[in-house]
Amino acid sequence: MLYGSIEAGGTKFVCAVGDENFNVIDQTQFPTTTPDETLARTIKYFKKFDHIDAFGIASFGPIDVDKNSETYGWIIKTPKKGWSNIDFLGKMKENFDVPMYWTTDVNGSAYGEYVVAKKNDENIKSVSYMTIGTGIGMGAVINGDFLGVAGTPEFGHIKVRRHRDDMDFKGTCPWHGDCLEGLASGPTFEARDGVEGIKTPVGDPKWDIVAYYVAQAVVDLTVTFRPNKIVLGGGVCTPEFVDKVRAQFTLLFNNYLNVGSLEKYITRPEIPHNGSATYGDFVLAQKAIDEAANI
Template sequence: MLYGGIEAGGTKIVCAVADENQTILEQVSIPTTQPEETLAQVFQFFDQFSLDAMGIGSFGPIDIQTQSETYGYVLATPKKGWANYPFLPELKKRYDIPMAWTTDVNAAAYGELKLGAAKGKSSCIYLTVGTGIGAGVVIDGHVYQGIAHPEMGHIRVKRNPEDTYEGTCPYHKDCLEGLAAGPSLEQRTGIKGQNLSEDDPIWEMEADYIAQALMTYTLTLAPEKIILGGGVMNQQHLVEKIRRAFEKEMAGYVVTPPLEEYIVSWGLPNKSGILGCTLLAESLVS
């Protein structure tokens, strides 16, 4: 059996083929340019294989309602050329195989549950903090979705009284993404996040915003584990600061597992999404 995976991000699209052991046999990274140009390269890669199923985790927002006329479309994205684009229908025209369709962060959450930091659990939240902030949710072993997919990066958080930054989010300004995504660090300090010293006071503010979000997620969904990934999270000192801030915010109201086990770094760095996609493909035919 061969499973295809497409992890579609705003900057690049990762395509991979895995076998029945979820071993990646071939993988390619394609720049996300105009849809037709990008998909031509996607087709060139997958045409080499006889796939049994495919999983697609796309940047959003996307239409996940199977009865909708625009099911499988990318919706109101700021990515030029991709708004209201029939991503999944174009793939189905090319390949007559079962296809799973969800967001990139949902796919990553599924990958972490099956093979990563939440392996052995039945529920988890995966939060990625990078150029933007997004979260995926798995409950009872299945990717969660309702009338739409979760957009947990855009929840409101209580602004730090010393924070005068307007926020980067073009829709909400000072939502979680607007105040805590990577660009907000650089806009406040003039220094890229990876070049900031560990003792820079901005990190305490960053940790507080993320901890507020994690408290909200815990109070509403009560996952067995929360997993943190993305470029901003590639520094362990921030994870520790988030745990301390989370404990302070929660104030003992809800008992969680020990925080070093409950709030953790990703177990599949830079692979959660693509493996989640191939695993979702496998779930369609196994």
Template sequence: MTKLYGSLEAGGTKFVCAVGDENLTLVEKTQFPTTTPYETLDKVIEFFSRFDQLAGLAVGSFGPIDIDKNSPTYGYITNTPKEHWSNVDVVGILRKALNLPIYFTTDVNSSAYGEVVARKQRGDRLENLVYYTIGTGIGAGVIQRDQFIGGVGHPEMGHYYVAKHPMDVEKEFNGVCPFHNGCLEGLAAGPSLEARTGTRGELIEHHSNVWDIQAYYIAQAAVQATVTFRPDVIVFGGGVMAQEHMLKRVREKFASLLKGYLPVPDLEDYIVTPAVAGNGSATLGNFVLAKNVSQPATR
């Protein structure tokens, strides 16, 4: 009997459920808005309950989340600004309903893992990868030698403090993060564009200098990843980086900030957008993580 593997991308805006086969080929996929916890999780359970051959499920969730298996709140979304979702036992609810082994991690970790899988499938030689999503929020996943970085918790690299752009200093703009003044997420995530300009990011002209401000902060994230992890590649996903002109801007800012201090690959190979089309990195990563967790030795 062919086994199937489940992927849940639990995002603050939408949930994406998918099922794949032994070859990691997509069988079925659906998505729906993130509303209240029980309404949303009921839809998740309804979708996955239809697949009798489902052997495992991987959940990549918005956070912060508790990934410490020795913690009494393992599997919970914890102190999130997402209304109604603080202290929700995601893994407990799904495990009780579906009776499946579940791998629980962050949404960006799932994407990072999928990027490693995809790049190895096409023949790339890499051991270390950093994946940032630059969208409504900012998060990062780090993989070194096929292992996630993290101790009692997962990285929260979207909340690094960064040097403010001179224009933000002049206008006393401290960002939109409800927790920190001057962190990466508050200054470079999608909502910061509208906060500065009064216009949604997708409607802002490409020649606007606000994109150079964004690139300045995103390049700082790349510098931080470079000096901390020395990765083979840094992948930037998310809606802000879907703007075609942004990658060039970030590479240029990165070069001017790093100033040749460390050797890095050619920037066209080093600072890139996802290898998996259609925002599919997390789904692919989750299929592999679900397959792994379904093996008795890895539970």
């Protein structure tokens, strides 16, 4: 049994092939350029193998996940130039006649973290995964199913309360300005003072400002979904940053509900080497096979 994983990001595609135990046996990555070029490279990579039994495809979006929709499997209205209204899944099905699971990139990561967390603790029923990088996205798995039916959550665009030392920053979101993504994503560091986040010292006040916004998002997740665990991934989420989020969460939440140990409740990914989505995709590929067998 061979599973194909496509982690389709706005910056790069990560393609991998896994075995029946969801171990990576081959992997490649390349920049996200035009749809034609990028999808052609994706298809060429998987054609190298004698067969792929199923795919898990986790794509940047927004995407259409409604199987009753005429545009199911499409990347729809997206800020990624040239990628709006692209029939991603249709192109894959033209080349591979196998089951495919189609979801968002952050859902793929959420599923991988959910499966691993449940292996380590059978009492885990729900995991929320928030990625904070070029943009902000959130996926939630509840008893093995994703949150969202007609569409997937666009959690990066929730509104948050402004930090008192950040009132003059207009935000970077082209639609909402100062939504969560517009205030706390990676590019907001450079937008504030011209210095990229990766070059901003951990003691710089901007880290505390961004942590304040992310902690509000964690509060929102806590009081709405009540997950067993919230995982913070993406380039912004260094160990030091996650510690800052925990500290801000403590102040904002004020022990309103018992969430247990914050070191276990608000974590970084358990799967190493940015492998959450790849592992999740392999499991979802098997899920696609199971669903096809039950039709």
